[in-house]
Amino acid sequence: CPVGLVRVHPPVLLQNVSDGGNGSLISGNVLRDEHGHVIIDHVDTGCAPCPFGKFSDDGLVCVPKTSTIGVFLPPIDSNTSTWSFAAQIHCAADLAREHVNHRIGAVVPELPNRTSSLRQLRVDVVHADPRSSLPLVLAYQRLRDAGAHAIVGSHDSATSAALATLAAVDNLPQCSYGADAESLSNKLSFPFFARTHPSLATTTVAIPHVASLFNWSSVGVLFVNDDDGKAFVEGLAAHAGLANVGVAVTASYEAAIEATYSLACAKVKAAGVNIVFATVLQSDLVGLMQAAESASLWGEGYAWVLAQHMNTDALVASASAVSLSRQSVVSLLDGLLTFVDSPRHSEGFSSFSRAIANSSSLVCARIKAAIDGTEDSMSSHSVTAGAMVGSEMDGEIGEHSLRRVSESHRDGGLAGLSQMDSEMTNQSLLTGNMTGRNSLASKMGSSMNYDHSSHFGAPVALRKEAAYAYDCVAALAMALAHAPSPSDGNGVFDALLSGGFEGASGLVAFDLNTADRATSTVDHVLHNWVPSDSGDALLELYKDHFSLARGWAAAEPAIRWPGGVFTTPLDHTALPPCEINHIRDLTSGVPRCVACSAGKIAVRGECVATESGHTTALIVSLSTALGLLFLAALCIVLARMLAAFVRASKAAKREKQSQLMRVRKAMEDVMQVGFSVCYIKFSDFSRLGWLQPHEEVRKHGMLEYLDDTASIAAFAAKNHAVLYAARTARSHTARSISFGLLS
Structure with a gap:
């Protein structure tokens, strides 16, 4: 029988078989009941649909429709914020399970109706060390052995790609809450991979609108020379024109190689732009901004927009490593902007926060007292070390820092498999259903203790990835309910992509070609870095949020720009050119044209010294009146000679100026070519x-x-x-x- 149908005989047994009115003609003759509902199709073969809430994989027996979703938690180490991250993802997954099984629509209003055919949802969690492929394979296989019909994870692109490769072999649908690499959009390589977390391409579509907000028409792009950096540049170049923004120059640097910082900044400076969009590593930012300051690419009249979130406390704390004071680092980074995805301004996120507070989930009970979902300022300095507060403190636990898993937690890689069914006893929940030295409970204490007093130390922010994880579980649950069989990976994945919904991270919909989150459903926020009152900490202040569907929330956000000014920098490329032998002066923060001083000429925006002019004096001595006629004739000859001399002198000066310009041009070209x-x-x-x-x-x-x-x-x-x-x-x-x- 086709998937979802079961063979029945004799026909008299069909009287109690109905598909609830949702039957459809497949082929052959169709038998309907008195209500017009299909009770059997393929009459010639004796195949009938299972009753509502049941399914059949073998075509012989109808069984209750239960499904299992496996969730990969982020890695943990001695850093308290990694414990918070893992705990929040664990809570989000269990909260979604609770809402499916108890038909609660507090976060996803249509969840009860769209999962009504699902008798029960199980959620199993594992924790694998991403540094080793063997434990990751082992964790995946344990989820498969436990009956997982789909998986959620992981927290980063590298681990998600490894899981997607395994899932493709088993036709196992996957949804990631943290991966953003564009390579994962390739359906030939990752046919069963989807994500509620936006891809990097989404930011390249949205960030040109930052330039539009401030009336900038041209930007320079500075990026780290890796796959993500290159993808960012390519995406930005492709999408900037849609917002009437041009990319004047792109410059790359090598991670952790300081000599390349100044070269990249010099290239951007030479292009004449003063607006820079950058995607860089947090560990390189302070050095890059020092190089930008030295190249006169940072300061009053300039603007930098970072395309990723960073942890400001960690940046200030790194001052000693670069031989700077905390105040110096704060002053250096004062006025930076960041533009990152965030669902925090959606109604769904507010509902999600309230649902955690009202949840009966034992997992969420361990952390909900530690979550502070309020949003007034972005200060992570206002609480004790290790805590995360405010609305967007998501940077420290990014893809790079999460790779640093301490050796103390590397005992085989698998941190446990814990079933979280509503029917489970407290003891089985707390210890996990797979015990031993690799159990999640053994990592987190005998009671899987996410208690904020012992691990967090202070209130923490509800992370955006938690909302994305909840939506992954909810989306897969609705797809599993809709598909004829939870074991039909193709059917489940098709159902996943076809159903949009209002979720914890706002409106959720998938691109049918890439299975990425639809760009139109992603919100971004604009943050402004400003110094604290004491001057030894950076505050990251929310200024505005943007979506392609609704545009900007505020028309004129008040921004503190470099130099402590509140006047928006003008786009230098849009200003009219200065007249001959004048250069643009930016020292006051307001562009103006000034003349070069005597003995200098304007060459590529700078006044360059030239050779001193020659002065020729002609002394004529008249001895007698008789020599006047001779003198007149002599003057005529000398006048002609003088005119020829002046012409030659001017020609020599022009040639000298031309040589200077050729030399400067050659020097600049050598920088671009890399060598003569x-x-x-x-x-x-x-x-x-x-x-x-x-x-x-x-x-x-x-x-x-x-x-x-x-x-x-x-x-x-x-x-x-x-x-x-x-x-x-x-x-x-x-x-x-x-x-x-x-x-």
């Missing part, structure tokens, strides 16, 4: 027999030396060229040279 280029004809190279020092080849007139982009491009257009690299290794007794054909 020396060419030699292949016939000459063959005669020499090997790659000789440049000066030796130059003596024989064989070397073509180019140092600017235009010259290199023109030469390359006319000649075929290959590039050889030589590496010299020296010792006390010998020298060896190796060659490699690069291109």
Whole structure:
């Protein structure tokens, strides 16, 4: 029989079989009851639908429709905030289970109706060390052995991708609450992966509207040279035009390599932009801003917008590592903006917060006293160390920091499998249904203690990932209820993508092509970093929130910009050019054009010194009146000579200025090209027999030396060229040279 139908005979037994009016013609003859409900189709084969609330996998027996969802919790270490993160995801999953099983629509109003055919939902949780693939596979397999029909997780892109690879083999639907990598949108590689957490591409669609908010028409982009950074640049370049914003320049730096910070900043500065969108690592931010300040790319009249959340307390605490005082770091970062996804301004998130407070879940009872869902300011400095308060303190436990799992928790990787059914006893809940040294209970204490007094130390923020996790469980539960069989992975995944709903993170809908959260359903918030009253801490203040569906909430948010001013920086690229021999002065924070001083000329926005002018004095001595005629003739000749001299002098000055500009252009082009280029004809190279020092080849007139982009491009257009690299290794007794054909 087809999936969801069961073979029955004799036909008389069909009198009590009904599909509740939801039957559909598949093929063949159809038998209906007195109400018009289909009670059997495929009459010729004797296949009938199971009664409401039951299903059949084998086509022989109808069984109650129960489903199991496996949840991967974030890793934990000695950092108290990682305990808070894991506890909140655990609570969110159990709260969703409670709402499904007890038909509660407090967070998702349509949840009771859309899961009514689901007799019972089980939620099992595991905790795996992401540093090792074997424990992750073991955790996954234990969930499968426990009967999981779908999985939720994980907290980051790398672990989620590994799980998605395993899930694809088993046709197991997966929903992630924390992964944002664009690579996971590839359905050829990850056919059963979906997410309620927005992908990185969503931010690149929304962030150009920050420029529109402040009337900026052109921005520079500075990014870390990794896959996420490159994806951010590509996405921003593709979507910026939709908001009438242009990307003037892009510059990358290498993580943790300070020498590349100044190069990236110099490239952005040379493009003449003063508005910078950046996606960088938290560990690099202070060094980058120091480099930006040195390059005159940061200060009054400039603006930087970070495309990810960062932990301001951790940044200030890192002052000693970079030989700065806390006050210096605060002053350096004063005026930065961040633009990140956040569901906190949705009605669903408010309902979710209230539902946790009213929940009877034993898991949530351990943490709800520690959750402070209020939002007045973004100060994480106002509470004791290790605590997280305010509405957006989500940065410290990002993908990079979560990889740092302490050795003390690395005893096989699996931290336990805990069933959370409503029928379970308290003892089985607290100890988990798989005991031993790998149990979650053994990690968290004999009672799975998430108690805030022992682990959190102070009130914590309800994290956005908790709302995303709740929505993952709810969405999968509704899909499992809708599909003919929970074991039909394709049917469950199709049902998951087709059903939108109002959830804990606001409106939830999936893109049918990528299974990503639909861009139109994602909210973003704009934060402003300002110093505390004491000057030794940074506060992250909420200023506005944005969605593609509704636009900005506030038309003119009050922002504290670099330099402590409240005047929005003007986009320098939109200003009219200065007149000849004038440069733009930004020292006052208000752009203005000023003339270069005597003896200097304006070259690429800077006044450059030139050679002193020559003064020629003509002394004429008249001895007698008889010499007047001769003098008149002489003056005519000298006037002509003087005119010729002035013309030659001006030509020399123009040539000198041209040389200066060529030198400066060459210097800038070398920075862009990375190196100057020396060419030699292949016939000459063959005669020499090997790659000789440049000066030796130059003596024989064989070397073509180019140092600017235009010259290199023109030469390359006319000649075929290959590039050889030589590496010299020296010792006390010998020298060896190796060659490699690069291109």
